[in-house]
Amino acid sequence: MEFDSIVGGEIALMNDYGKIRAGYIQAKVTENSTLGLVPSELQMSENDAAFYGLGINFDYENFLVASEYIVRDMDGTGSPDITSYYASLGYKVGDITPTYTYASADSDMDFSQTPAAALLPNGMPVMAVVNGARLMNFDDRTSHTLGVRYDVNAQVALKFEYNSATVTHSRYAGGTNITEVDEDINTYRIALNVIF
Numbered sequence: 001m002e003f004d005s006i007v008g009g010e011i012a013l014m015n016d017y018g019k020i021r022a023g024y025i026q027a028k029v030t031e032n033s034t035l036g037l038v039p040s041e042l043q044m045s046e047n048d049a050a051f052y053g054l055g056i057n058f059d060y061e062n063f064l065v066a067s068e069y070i071v072r073d074m075d076g077t078g079s080p081d082i083t084s085y086y087a088s089l090g091y092k093v094g095d096i097t098p099t100y101t102y103a104s105a106d107s108d109m110d111f112s113q114t115p116a117a118a119l120l121p122n123g124m125p126v127m128a129v130v131n132g133a134r135l136m137n138f139d140d141r142t143s144h145t146l147g148v149r150y151d152v153n154a155q156v157a158l159k160f161e162y163n164s165a166t167v168t169h170s171r172y173a174g175g176t177n178i179t180e181v182d183e184d185i186n187t188y189r190i191a192l193n194v195i196f
Contacts, residue, residue, distance in 0.1 A: 003027040003049070018058030018065075025051045029074070042130055048075050064090035064097065080107040080138050095152075101145040107138050107170075131172045140168040155196075161189040 008025030031044040053070035069085040086103035119125055143165035150158045165185045173179045 001044070002030045004030070004046075008051075017060045018056065020054075020056050022054045023052060049073065050075075062092040064088075064092065064099070080109040082107050090149075095150055097149040097151075099145075099147040099149070101143075101147070103141075103143045103145070105141045107140055109138065128172065131178070138170045140170075142166050155194060157193040159189075159191040159193065161191070163187045163189070 004027065006025065006027040008023065010021055010023035012019055012021040014020070027049050028046045029044055029049045030046055031042075050073040051071070052073075053068060055068035056065065058065040065088070067085070067087040070083075072082040074081055082105060084103070084105035086101055088099060088101040090097050090099035120129065143163055145161060145163045147159060147161040152158060163186070165187075167183045167185060169181045169183060171179050171181065
């Protein structure tokens with residue numbers, strides 16, 4: 001996948017307590033496939049793509065707030081549009097900071113409307129190839145994260161984190177049928193941050 005004519009920028013407002021920023025990038029996207037037979041619905045040549053977002057970070061007294069909203073708009077391409085965001089809240093108690101974060105990523109795409117009887121030269125149904133390819137990376141996700149940060153000193157921080165996520169996998173089931181399967185994933189993480 002090739003991105004050309006990339007133009008974008010970011011505006012940020014900040015003070016002693018935090019920052020608000022907004023950004024936008026647009027580009028032309030072309031996909032040079034080496035797979036041979038590619039249905040026209042999956043071909044990309046100078047298609048429009050845009051990425052934009054809004055974020056805030058605040059640190060006021062004992063409160064920490066961070067949030068970001070991001071959109072990927074792949075209009076008329078073979079890739080899904082994605083809307084994602086997170087919101088995080090923390091509260092400092094001495095050297096310990098407990099945090100909670102909620103995050104979500106939603107995919108959206110127009111699926112093939114080609115008649116089911118339409119075939120590629122190799123005999124494969126166009127609808128099956130297009131929808132199957134588009135769904136390869138088409139997953140929605142929501143997650144809850146609980147974390148604790150312990151500042152050992154000014155240079156060292158120890159972090160513990162538990163994340164509970166639900167991933168919704170979309171799969172092509174033939175014709176115009178799409179099935180969805182939820183998968184629950186729980187992860188634990190320990191990290192040691194050191195500034196030398």
